[in-house]
Amino acid sequence: MITSLTIASRESPLAMWQAEHIKKTITALYPNITITIKGFKTQGDILLDQSLATIGGKGLFIKELEQALLANQADLAVHSMKDLPMDIPLGFKLAAITEREDPRDAFISNKYDSLEKLPSDGVVGTSSLRRQSQIQAQFPTLQIKPLRGNIQTRLRKLDENQYDAIILAAAGLIRMGLRDRIRLCIDPTVSVPAVGQGALGIEILEGNSELFNLLAPLNDDKTSRCVLAERTVSRSLAGSCTVPLGAHAIIKGNEIHMHGFVATPDGREIIHASTKGSLEVPEIVGKALSQLLIDQGAKKILAL
DSSP, rough: OOOOOOOOOOEHOOOOOOHHHHHHHHHOOOTSSSEEHHHHHHHHHHHHOOOOHHHTGGGGGTHHHHHHTTSSSSEEEEEGGSSSOOSTEEEEEEEEOOOOOSEEEEEEEEEOOOGGSOOOOOOEOOHHHHHHHHHHHTTSSSSEEOOOHHHHHHHHHHHHHHOOOOEEHHHHHHTTGGGOOOOEEOOOOOOOOOOOOTTTEEEEEEEEEEHHHHGGGGGHHHHHHHHHHHHHHHHHTOOTTTSSSEEEEETTTTEEEEEEEETTTSSSSSEEEEEEEEOOOOOHHOOOOOOHHHHHTTHHTTOO
16 A cells, blocks of 8 residues: 655756645545655756757656656656657656646737737747747747746746747746736647647656556546647657647547647748547547648658
């Protein structure tokens, strides 16, 4: 019988909030289990002067946490699903995907209400190629400048007038109690979110069936189906931080409705597609969207 658990988390304020959220959820289900949170500094948190695309991509935020699981320093790791690579390494398993927060991108500015209201040469902060490509496709004269660091650091840089606006995930701002900084949540067909954005994943060692069963109630079925469909798109198109790609799935009745895009980093070539399919087969819906993008030339763009 499990009597204690240790959660591995990145040390950023948002990551620790997410770990604390999972801790509270587990405690509500199993009040007799003692739970501690252990923070780790990942390479993605250390290398803040370079873009993720040039230093290794999403996996930089999870490697140290997985090493903690292997070393028995922790029992489970909490990740933002958008940071989790498409292929989970052998020996690990995703035990649950929790209910999703708002998956949209948020427009934040102290002077302007939207991207449309920015001056033609306005400076927008983001280090996401996905966001950059979509902004440049619609507003080619805007200047995109790199923006790394935790949420508080990014907001401080905006407040110091280093940028006219910045784009962040709405979910992180909401979780940190900073909803009032959001000027606008951008329509997900205009700025297609990252795969898994807004959802949290709980990773454990493969084969730990007792812990897997214990965490099963934390899994949100609707979120899991949507994220699985989205991750299928990214996996089918070999998505990474070096590829501007996004996919967003929602449930309507008994169907999954999806929208996705692929682009060049400068946004000069961009492809959008939408599809829908049965809620019971999210992978098939994701593959269908991937094929629609491929039919329009996605493989050519990805090869550039």
